Amino acid sequence: MENQYFTENDEKRLGKIVKTALNVKPSIPSRNSCPAPEVIQALAFNMELDAATVKNVTLHIAECYKCSQLADKYLRQYQNEQKNRSDA
Numbered sequence: 127m128e129n130q131y132f133t134e135n136d137e138k139r140l141g142k143i144v145k146t147a148l149n150v151k152p153s154i155p156s157r158n159s160c161p162a163p164e165v166i167q168a169l170a171f172n173m174e175l176d177a178a179t180v181k182n183v184t185l186h187i188a189e190c191y192k193c194s195q196l197a198d199k200y201l202r203q204y205q206n207e208q209k210n211r212s213d214a
């Protein structure tokens with residue numbers, strides 16, 4: 127399982143996407159319908175997703191305020207779990 131987690135660079139990349147998305151005005155509607163929260167969580171936790179899904183969801187997060195908030199939440203959860211893991 128260990129090797130399925132994000133590398134430091136992956137985390138920085140996703141963190142940057144989330145930060146960019148958080149600057150998007152909430153009033154801007156997304157062009158695509160939102161993915162299921164489970165998919166955003168899977169992306170944040172670097173679970174197995176096909177490349178097309180990763181790309182689509184990442185692009186969606188970058189332009190959807192609501193989903194960027196979700197991604198940020200899940201990313202924090204993931205980072206906390208990583209922290210707990212290294213403390214143990």
Ligand SMILES: [Zn+2]
Pocket residue numbers: 156159160161186190191192193194
């Ligand atoms: Zn969305």
